[in-house]
Amino acid sequence: MRAFEVINPGVYTTVQDLGRPGYMKYGIPVSGAADLFSAQVANLLVGNKPEAAVLETTLFRLELLALENLAVAVTGGDLSPSVNKTPFPMWQAVSVQKGDRISFRGRKKGFRAFVAVRGGFSGPRYLGSRSVFSRGLMGNTLKPGEILESENCAARPLHDTPIPPHLLPDYPFRPTLRVILGPQEDRFSPKGLETFLSSEYTVSAQSDRMGYRLQGPRIEHVQGADIISEAIARGAVQVPGDGLPIIMLWDAQVSGGYTKIANVITADQEILAQTMPGQVLRFKDVTLEEAQAALRGKEMRLAEVKRAIAG
């Protein structure tokens, strides 16, 4: 079914689902929605399975023309969504009429918003996933005039009342990201580790779904910045020879030869998805047990949202 015509593709908009795990050994990153909580909740609100494909849009300017009567949900960062110039309520299912225009007029909070349509966005799958990864020849960013199709049927009914606010994520303006040190923390001087854990870093303009480059105090190595190339985990903080950290994210290369000082815990990677260039962040080291507890907390929050939606 034809769902939307893209009037303005926005700054950077792609179709994403939960990604394509299992292909890293072929050199292919997992990709998938940067903020999995928001993407899954958007789907649940319009009665989709959590793994259906959504639009991930960044900053502002995306404008969509509805080609049918549709049920739509917008979650994630507040990019001032509107429908025909009146505010579009976030975190709930909204009925949109044929001919309506949904647009994103400016960022208020967060950085990435997610648009789900009842039935889920259809379109080509590559290696089992619809997540766009253009460097790997798997789809592209939206283009003006492009027609977005959706599946006809949905699994469950709509949820058109808002989710209780205490279940919604907060996107801190100056986030502290929790990290597990390593695996090459022994390749940094005590002073270098201290710099990393006590300084403020600014997200640079050269940041995207592959990685976030940070500006701030340089981190001191011992014995140089290079290692024999190896696999890179999502959230790894690699520090090349210039001493400035790069956080490797959703579309990052799967292997590389720079020392990694730490790894942002899984639970906090969604905070990064909602942090934009120019914002300031810091790092705090935690134990594996703390990281696991944070992840469990996040799972429980999603389960609670599911219950709230199931009513």
Add this chain to the structure above:
Amino acid sequence: MRKFPRIRPSGDSALLVEFENRIDPEVNRSVRALALTIESDRPPGIQEILPAYRTLMVTYDPLRIEYSLLAEKIRGWLDRAGRIDLPPKRLFRLPTVYGGPHGPDLERVAQVLHLSSEEVIRIFSETRFLVYFIGFICGLAYLGGMPEKLRIPRLATPRTLVPGGSVGFAGGQANAIATDQPSGFNYIGRTFVILYDPQVFPPIPFVAGDEVSFPPVSEEDALRAKGKRAEDFL
């Protein structure tokens, strides 16, 4: 106590098994043997098994299996990995056109190494390269076995775009890049065999432990391989 193999966390959802810290076929063999042992006995909670030169990364769901339990299992697999037989290696012979527009760095490489272009082609194309592992982006094969005579550094300024299929080397490593990418390697030739296709499974032809060579052919013969899969050149 021996220093290696050593197991350590790489974030909260991956662990790294480190073997001796050098690029060496025997060390890499241990990595692959462990990868195969885990794959044949894959317990729930394990997501990706990622061999590299001298490390193996295992990604997992920490809500299904805890680090300490997984590390203990890995120690058991390490014991068994020494007894496992690795599958026989395959040799891919990818027809390659050298020099001219397809190998923009050939003449310069020859000059720097005080060899003739023909000698560079001969030494390079007689080499059987070992696929140590697949990584970077779009199935780049990390190739080892570069002859000492062809040691040359990377370009001082990387090219912003090198066409897919370009065959080259730098700093003791060789590669045939799978898709158009920026690169600082010295490219001396090109193969038109498909090295990456996300529409099929598996998306890339090689696995760690395979061998690749780049026999010289005419431009006409190289182009004849266009659209063919690497498996046609075993």
